[in-house]
Amino acid sequence: MPEMPEVETVRRGLIDQVKGRKITHVEIRYQNLITGDVDQFVEFVTGATVTDIGRRAKFLLIHLDNGYTIISHLRMEGRYKISNDPSAIDKHSHAIFTLDNGEKLIYNDVRKFGRMQLWNTDDLSNNKSIQKLGPEPLSKDFTFENLKPRIIRHRKDIKTVLLDQSVMSGLGNIYVDEVLWKVKIHPETSANHLTDKDIQKIIEASNEEMRQAIQAGGSTVRSYIDANGHKGNMQNSLKVYGKEGTPCPRCETEIEKIKVGGRGTHFCPKCQVIK
Ligand SMILES: [Zn+2]
Structure with a gap:
């Protein structure tokens, strides 16, 4: 299972390639990946620009310019890759975000335990998963x-x-x-x-x-x-x-x-x- 350092490494890897990019198309191939309404997720994410990628414990936070954030939990085997090669997409690719430079941000998850949820950025601290998290190492609350x-x-x-x-x-x-x-x-x-x-x-x-x-x-x-x-x-x-x-x-x-x-x-x- 990816732990916090792995998720931080994923965050740093993604930020260079995704920050500032507009998401022009969203395809969700495994409906249960999304917590909440899938159609609404696709509607809100399509056309939005990624303003930043943050992290809280093991949750990746993909912030969008429309006031929403994708909360992404990789759980056991979830991973992201970025490619414009169609062969990079396989049966384990459950979400595909096309970016405005033609690259695709592909979410793969062999065991399908990972989840994504769209949440109001200003209200993240009230999200049920984030709210219950204790202080994390290297943060100011870790006293x-x-x-x-x-x-x-x-x-x-x-x-x-x-x-x-x-x-x-x-x-x-x-x-x-x-x-x-x-x-x-x-x-x-x-x-x-x-x-x-x-x-x-x-x-x-x-x-x-x-x-x-x-x-x-x-x-x-x-x-x-x-x-x-x-x-x-x-x-x-x-x-x-x-x-x-x-x-x-x-x-x-x-x-x-x-x-x-x-x-x-x-x-x-x-x-x-x-x-
Ligand atoms: Zn010893």
Whole structure:
């Protein structure tokens, strides 16, 4: 699943090629891709110019000059490509936006879990999906004062709490494992047992992890490719995710993989001891 750094990489890839372009034609081939009325989506998007491409956590925000924004969630396998070659369109191409320079912005999604929704730009913070998102790393709201109460009111394990996008947003399964390894906290530690210092370290490590991952262009753990067809190379810097059975880069103890809250979880049993 693309995580926040991958979505940020897609955003940066798209912005150069799509910002300022007018969308002259819209074709939706898979109706369920659109949350809301499909005909209205096509009507409002056709003829609009893309003024900017933003992001909130894992949502891409394609801002239009008519006061509307396309909220795009890639979910498991969604991806964008830009091409004027008709062979770039295949049975997995569910939305095709023709641009005024003849290029097509093609949304592909093998598993069809991704969604797009048109929303009033001034009212984005009231959109149901966006409204519930907690603060995200590298944003001004990502502070100790904001995060501490959100984290310690849970008795659940910290892994599950950090994955909960309403607590903090942007970190998925890969980066939560990496952050907890970095700060030496066992993924099954109860969130309400964390000290102020632990929370401060989680905040710093989350910022650092996201900064590095964005710089590296995201992780290509599965099939992620950015809008320009480049693969991310953050997977080369991962320390524990997918590394079960290999030595911990810090202490050389074998990394273990367990299930926490139903999610595959990687950790070092020596560096990360439960409190
Ligand atoms: Zn270790």
